[in-house]
Amino acid sequence: MESEYRYIRVTPVSPALGAEIGNVDIAAGVSDEQFAEIRQAFIEYGVIFLRDQEITPEQHIGFAERWGQININRFFRPVASHPQIAEVRKEPHQKNNIGAQWHTDHSYDQVPALGSILYAREVPRVGGDTLFASMYAAYDALSDGMQRMLLGLQAEHSSRHSFGEEAYVGIDDDELGGRLGNVEAATQDALHPVVIKHPLSGRPALYVNPEFTLRFAGWTDAESRPLLEYLYQHARQNEFTCRFHWQPGSMAIWDNRATQHCALNDYHGQRRLMHRITLDGVPLEAAAA
Numbered sequence: 096m097e098s099e100y101r102y103i104r105v106t107p108v109s110p111a112l113g114a115e116i117g118n119v120d121i122a123a124g125v126s127d128e129q130f131a132e133i134r135q136a137f138i139e140y141g142v143i144f145l146r147d148q149e150i151t152p153e154q155h156i157g158f159a160e161r162w163g164q165i166n167i168n169r170f171f172r173p174v175a176s177h178p179q180i181a182e183v184r185k186e187p188h189q190k191n192n193i194g195a196q197w198h199t200d201h202s203y204d205q206v207p208a209l210g211s212i213l214y215a216r217e218v219p220r221v222g223g224d225t226l227f228a229s230m231y232a233a234y235d236a237l238s239d240g241m242q243r244m245l246l247g248l249q250a251e252h253s254s255r256h257s258f259g260e261e262a263y264v265g266i267d268d269d270e271l272g273g274r275l276g277n278v279e280a281a282t283q284d285a286l287h288p289v290v291i292k293h294p295l296s297g298r299p300a301l302y303v304n305p306e307f308t309l310r311f312a313g314w315t316d317a318e319s320r321p322l323l324e325y326l327y328q329h330a331r332q333n334e335f336t337c338r339f340h341w342q343p344g345s346m347a348i349w350d351n352r353a354t355q356h357c358a359l360n361d362y363h364g365q366r367r368l369m370h371r372i373t374l375d376g377v378p379l380e381a382a383a384a
């Protein structure tokens with residue numbers, strides 16, 4: 096059942112997930128009543144979007160702290176003098192963007208991040224949208240037989256291949272442009288249930304992603320790959336997704352336990368500069384069999 100909102104305006108953007116939030120001005124101040132409803136919309140829609148926010152880095156940090164503890168990213172270049180904010184940057188001459196593969200942030204951590212608050216400072220004239228997919232919808236649409244099998248499984252996740260030495264082979268320094276680094280810190284390995292019980296909603300959600308998941312625990316790579324690939328294709332089908340078009344001052348707040356996302360890399364020759372704050376989460380429990 097949909098919640099009622101009195102202090103903010105909530106406009107769903109697709110049946111599966113996502114809602115635009117209106118009547119909020121972070122720079123002017125967010126009341127406790129408004130914040131409680133923003134949080135409720137986040138739980139209900141998995142990802143929420145705000146427009147036309149003119150905020151300083153300090154206001155971004157202050158707003159993030161209302162959600163919980165900030166998780167400082169190990170690998171992204173931080174904003175100078177604000178280490179709590181990670182830069183998601185692509186310069187006109189750079190070919191690769193950050194986050195082009197479907198993923199859920201920090202699933203390689205034993206206690207994965209709750210979510211992220213991404214704020215657009217500079218966006219391409221056209222392109223650079225972000226896609227989101229609902230992992231509730233993905234799980235709900237699986238057959239009873241597949242759901243039963245997945246409920247008994249765990250999967251291994253890692254940061255090593257994405258942020259360690261091997262991620263940089265064949266990529267020149269100019270392309271990286273100081274955007275990513277700290278390769279020696281890429282030592283995280285984690286085991287998580289394949290179907291989690293969402294810590295806030297209690298709903299079952301599929302929790303494997305193509306960027307950080309390696310294999311099912313106790314299965315070989317060769318055994319894991321076909322089923323993981325099936326689940327990735329299944330999870331990103333159009334009906335389970337929404338697409339966000341950024342403008343300067345747009346903000347997206349997503350729940351890593353309920354969604355995956357993918358940053359489109361279709362704006363070569365243009366700059367895109369986003370500020371991301373990631374929030375600490377809680378250990379993940381398996382959904383009940």
Ligand code: SIN
Pocket residue numbers: 183193194200211213224225356357358359369371
């Ligand atoms: C990310 O994956 O955190 C970045 C998403 C985006 O740049 O749209």
